[in-house]
Amino acid sequence: MKKLLLLSTGGTIASMPTKNGLAPAADTGAILQYLPPLDDLCTLSIQEVFNIDSTNFQPEHWLALAQRIQENYDQYDGFIVTHGTDTMAYTAAALSYLIQTPQKPIILTGSQKPIFAPITDAKKNLLDSIRFACKEGVCGVYIVFDGKAIVGTRARKVRSKSYSAFESINYPVAAFIDDKRILRYVDIEPEGEKLHFYNKLHPKVFLLKLIPGINPEILRYIGQHYDAIVIESYGVGGIPFHNSRNFLQEVEQLSKQGKLVVITTQVMLEGSDAETYEVGARAIQQYNALQAYDMTVEAAVVKLMWILGQTRDTQGMQKLFYTPVHHDLLS
Numbered sequence: 001m002k003k004l005l006l007l008s009t010g011g012t013i014a015s016m017p018t019k020n021g022l023a024p025a026a027d028t029g030a031i032l033q034y035l036p037p038l039d040d041l042c043t044l045s046i047q048e049v050f051n052i053d054s055t056n057f058q059p060e061h062w063l064a065l066a067q068r069i070q071e072n073y074d075q076y077d078g079f080i081v082t083h084g085t086d087t088m089a090y091t092a093a094a095l096s097y098l099i100q101t102p103q104k105p106i107i108l109t110g111s112q113k114p115i116f117a118p119i120t121d122a123k124k125n126l127l128d129s130i131r132f133a134c135k136e137g138v139c140g141v142y143i144v145f146d147g148k149a150i151v152g153t154r155a156r157k158v159r160s161k162s163y164s165a166f167e168s169i170n171y172p173v174a175a176f177i178d179d180k181r182i183l184r185y186v187d188i189e190p191e192g193e194k195l196h197f198y199n200k201l202h203p204k205v206f207l208l209k210l211i212p213g214i215n216p217e218i219l220r221y222i223g224q225h226y227d228a229i230v231i232e233s234y235g236v237g238g239i240p241f242h243n244s245r246n247f248l249q250e251v252e253q254l255s256k257q258g259k260l261v262v263i264t265t266q267v268m269l270e271g272s273d274a275e276t277y278e279v280g281a282r283a284i285q286q287y288n289a290l291q292a293y294d295m296t297v298e299a300a301v302v303k304l305m306w307i308l309g310q311t312r313d314t315q316g317m318q319k320l321f322y323t324p325v326h327h328d329l330l331s
């Protein structure tokens with residue numbers, strides 16, 4: 001029988017109504033009382049790591065969570081992390097970079113309704129997560145939600161209220177989980193040879209969403225405070241250089257200062273292909289910008305935090321950015 005550790009961090013799944021709206025309840029152990037019968041599936045222990053709304057999650061929380069998994073890694077066959085849905089995709093990406101090629105499952109889940117509510121998705125999500133974690137051969141970081149297992153670097157919250165809160169972006173859903181079966185569509189094999197825990201992140205990464213009319217001087221300010229800038233541009237990716245608002249001069253200055261500039265897109269599906277048009281090609285070929293291709297924005301920003309924690313050598317950073325980790329990049 002598998003031995004799983006449930007690490008609770010708060011979120012709606014563990015929330016109760018208060019006079020200020022839903023907030024994580026004090027007794028997280030109570031989650032277990034609401035769990036449907038596990039039969040002979042596994043034994044489950046619980047540890048509370050945090051008890052917060054995931055809106056309050058910070059890179060320090062990701063590091064602490066990864067450390068808790070590391071401390072317990074040898075004692076358990078897999079890990080379930082209960083987490084708020086709002087920033088779950090970022091945490092899933094963070095754990096994917098901080099814990100590379102684990103031979104055990106690390107499953108994040110949560111719910112749109114509290115587990116204590118009469119009508120809730122929490123029990124199903126939790127049970128699905130446990131069943132998926134117990135499935136032979138499942139290893140690595142996933143979000144399990146609404147009957148789907150999504151690779152940790154590929155998730156995005158796309159619905160703020162419905163049970164189907166998450167989609168897998170630019171990558172197939174790894175498995176569908178129903179009452180009776182788990183259908184795996186992607187056979188996930190560990191990519192590297194050896195389990196590696198990382199314990200450093202550098203959070204000075206900025207995400208700038210372009211809108212027509214935005215003043216390029218903002219990049220000067222960002223450059224004074226951040227070491228990597230992801231520009232969420234349009235379509236397949238481009239940087240405005242019209243005379244009235246020319247971003248390329250600022251991008252040039254940033255790359256001269258050793259800052260990483262990464263072009264991604266506001267379009268949710270299919271990713272960037274920034275050398276298609278002059279607006280993107282110039283930024284890439286003349287001003288050293290990188291592009292995120294099919295990576296999610298969540299994965300790209302967290303990957304940069306991980307990279308900046310490892311090296312400041314420009315070529316080293318670029319190489320790491322384009323090196324796939326846990327299926328984050330196909331191109």
Ligand code: ASP
Nearest residue numbers: 011012053054084085086
């Ligand atoms: N605000 C909550 C959180 O992210 C929402 C949820 O869990 O669904 O913690």
